[in-house]
Amino acid sequence: MSVVINTNFAATVAANNLAASNDMLQKSLNRLSSGSKIVSPADDAGGLAVSMKLSAAARRQGAVATNIGNAISFLQTQDGVLKVAGKVLDRMGELKTLYTDPTKSASDRSNYDSEFTELQSQLTDLTTEQFNSVDLFGSNALSVNVTEGGNIGVDIKSRLLSDVTSGIGALTDSSVTSLSALALSDITSAIQNVATYRAENGAEQSRFGFALELLTVNKANLESASSRITDVDVAAESTQLARFNILVQSGTAMLSQANQSASIALKLLS
Structure with missing residues (x-):
């Protein structure tokens, strides 16, 4: 091998090896x-694009889960009102039965009518209950999306x-001011209607519960994929960090040795 001064190939x-090792060390540290x-993005352009889509889908899953939770709360509130309505109707049925007792005086019946009138007012109030300013018993159905794509409601x-x-409504009619104006069948029909409403409410809560469970599982899987x-x-990268640390240190030492190799030429000139 020739001994030269102007060019130090070694x-x-x-220096090139040291620069490459130092670059990898910095990436590992980052x-x-x-x-x-x-x-x-240069580290994995395709992977970054996929990860962004998965992360966005997971966030949408979380938002849909929140919406479903609110829908369940709406139904629970609605069922609470229906439960109270059922109790009021039970009391009305009891009053109607007591009202028909032939041993009761006109004054006794008037007392029953007084309570009946108050219960009517309570039932009327229940029909106007709201959840977050949304009518619990409105005339329009509410559609709740249960997928992050918004394609299933x-x-x-x-x-x-x-x-x-x-x-x-037959019991809250303002024209009905006495138990005598009602048939027991009017009350039992109202009780059946409330019971049907509660059954439908429970069925919807059940479906929302399963939809929420699916969203929770899907969100966890999307986050795992991302x-x-x-x-x-960390374990693998720590190993790489130790490797690049050693390469940088050894590269620095070898560059120092390579820089000293040209000094051999001076000995030939002395």
């Missing part, structure tokens, strides 16, 4: 400090509690 190679395997049926036929692409394996 030092150039050592990954460990950020916890992300993809520090810049579950309806909360309209339950018009004030309706004469399907609700309790994690495999972007999250750094």
Whole structure:
């Protein structure tokens, strides 16, 4: 091998190797400090694109889960009102039965009518209950999306509690001011309507519960898939960090040796 002064090929190679090792060391440090395997898009352009879509889908899943939770709360509130309505109707049925007792005086019946009138007012108030300014017993159904794509909706049926036929409207009619104006069948029909509403309410809560469970599982799976692409394996990366640390140190030492190799030429000139 020729002994030259102007060109130090060994030092150039050592410097290139040192620069490459130092670059990899910096990347390893960035990954460990950020916890992300993809520090810049250049690290994995395709993986970054997939991860962004998976992360966005997972966030939408979480938002849909929140919406379903609110729908369940709406139904639970609605059922609470229906439960109270059922109790009021039970009391009305009891009053109607007591009212027909032939041993009761006109004054006794008037007392029963007084309570009946108050219960009517309570039933009327129940039909106007709201949840977050939304009518619990409105005339329109509410559609709730149960997928992050928004392509599947579950309806909360309209339950018009004030309706004469399907609700309790026959008992809250202002023209009815006495138990004598009601048949027991009017009360039992209203009780059946409320019972049907509660059964439908429970069925909808059940479906929303399963939809929420599916969303929870899907969200966890999407986050796991995104994690495999972007999250750094600390154990593996720590090993790489140790390797690049050693390469940088050894490269620095070898570059120093290579830079000293030209001094051999001076000995030949002395």
